[in-house]
Amino acid sequence: MIVLKFGGTSVGTPQGMNQIREIITKDHNKKLVVLSALSGVTNILVEIGERLRKKEHEQANKVIKKLQKRYDEFVIELFDTEVFKNKANVIISESMDFIRTCVEKPFTNLIDKELLAQGELMSTNIFNLHLQEHKLNSALINALDFIRTDAVSEPDEAFINKELSDILVKQPAETNLIITQGYICRNAEGNIDNLKRGGSDYTASLVGAALNADEIQIWTDIDGMHNNDPRVVEKTFSIPELSFEEAAELAYFGAKILHPSCIRPAQKRTIPVRLKNTMKPEAAGTLIHTKEGAGEGIKAIAAKDGIIAIKVKSLRMLMAYGFLRRVFEIFEKYKTPIDVITTSEVAISVTIDNVYYLDSILSELRPFGEVEVDQEQSIICLVGNMVAEKPGLVSKIFAALQDVPVRMISYGGSRHNISVVVDTQYKKEALKKLNDGVF
Numbered sequence: 001m002i003v004l005k006f007g008g009t010s011v012g013t014p015q016g017m018n019q020i021r022e023i024i025t026k027d028h029n030k031k032l033v034v035l036s037a038l039s040g041v042t043n044i045l046v047e048i049g050e051r052l053r054k055k056e057h058e059q060a061n062k063v064i065k066k067l068q069k070r071y072d073e074f075v076i077e078l079f080d081t082e083v084f085k086n087k088a089n090v091i092i093s094e095s096m097d098f099i100r101t102c103v104e105k106p107f108t109n110l111i112d113k114e115l116l117a118q119g120e121l122m123s124t125n126i127f128n129l130h131l132q133e134h135k136l137n138s139a140l141i142n143a144l145d146f147i148r149t150d151a152v153s154e155p156d157e158a159f160i161n162k163e164l165s166d167i168l169v170k171q172p173a174e175t176n177l178i179i180t181q182g183y184i185c186r187n188a189e190g191n192i193d194n195l196k197r198g199g200s201d202y203t204a205s206l207v208g209a210a211l212n213a214d215e216i217q218i219w220t221d222i223d224g225m226h227n228n229d230p231r232v233v234e235k236t237f238s239i240p241e242l243s244f245e246e247a248a249e250l251a252y253f254g255a256k257i258l259h260p261s262c263i264r265p266a267q268k269r270t271i272p273v274r275l276k277n278t279m280k281p282e283a284a285g286t287l288i289h290t291k292e293g294a295g296e297g298i299k300a301i302a303a304k305d306g307i308i309a310i311k312v313k314s315l316r317m318l319m320a321y322g323f324l325r326r327v328f329e330i331f332e333k334y335k336t337p338i339d340v341i342t343t344s345e346v347a348i349s350v351t352i353d354n355v356y357y358l359d360s361i362l363s364e365l366r367p368f369g370e371v372e373v374d375q376e377q378s379i380i381c382l383v384g385n386m387v388a389e390k391p392g393l394v395s396k397i398f399a400a401l402q403d404v405p406v407r408m409i410s411y412g413g414s415r416h417n418i419s420v421v422v423d424t425q426y427k428k429e430a431l432k433k434l435n436d437g438v439f
Helices: 014-024 041-053 057-078 082-104 109-133 157-169 199-211 244-252 263-268 323-333 358-368 393-400 424-438
Strands: 002-006 031-035 138-140 177-181 184-186 192-194 215-220 241-243 273-277 286-289 297-313 341-343 347-352 370-385 408-414 417-423
Touching (some): 002 199, 014 057, 014 109, 041 057, 041 109, 109 177, 109 192, 241 244, 244 263, 244 297, 244 370, 297 358, 297 424, 323 358, 417 424
Parallel strands (some): 138 177, 241 286
Antiparallel strands (some): 273 286, 297 370, 370 417, 408 417
16 A cells, blocks of 8 residues: 655645546555645634634634635535535535634634644545545545544554554455545544644654555655755755655754654654655655665755754863753753754753743753853754765865854764754855855
């Protein structure tokens, strides 16, 4: 079986849904298809939730009316027969009625999660009806029945494996196309929750691992992982293949095409992941697999914004042991991951991307020594095979960045990654200069 995930830009128009149908019916092999909400719908649902949280009910109703209009127009264009238009309208009405009831009652976090789930529930129902109108053997299964997280909000893989297997066994043998939602799940308490933004990739990987799929395909609006950010740098190119390690670094450090957590389940089962372009299905895309990508040196550059750099300077570090442990325990206490670390005899610098507990973290760090904080920073990550061992590579990087102020450099912690931290105002310049300097 192959697992295919299609993102919001792929399902966001009736033409896109037609294109997906053509892609998944090119052969008669069994496929499980994971869909996101229509492009922009999750943002609209977030806006509705924010309005309701602020008790801006009139504004929320205006947004709901616009959302209803979008689905009404979508159905008219997608379906050919009145029978299936009516079926789709019934499904949409159920979700829209729920959204409207959210205006009439106290808005809670639980309701917010149910609200956010409506985008995927509607898109999968619409698409499954679209397949049935074209007389295809498809079935819709609900991700809320088999995707669950545990007490620490990590996917409960044992539960997923068992429940998904039980559901699929009950499907008729002739059903070749199984449709389900990405992103949404239930938590350990059984309440509706989600796998955070971009979580549809994660769903596809979890499902692929549970089924021990032949391949997991992530379909977006770009033909594979590019060597740099095409929104900033001209004439980027698609990378034919990457190792799991290389892809994981790029995803974590800002490559938008892939969810950072998506790699782990596939890597654990050594299931290849292929990145493809829905609009150009003939393009080769990028294959992510267990082998090191062909050749050494830098394969790609990615950038991650919203970074805070924190420096702790203290003479107590000199010749001391246990100092770093005590510093790291503060970040652990506040469940705030560290991205990049550099140290000297009397100072340590770290970066984080979550400001939620920043004030508390800083208040506990200050007794250790002088604390400096730089906000609005960006991590630029250069990823490849054996990048830390390639002669002459570091000199090329420094030469490219000679006119760009660099806040931190992390080098040697991984064979696949060299990271630099710059003020975000210099990010675009740095990406362009690195692109010219190392490719």
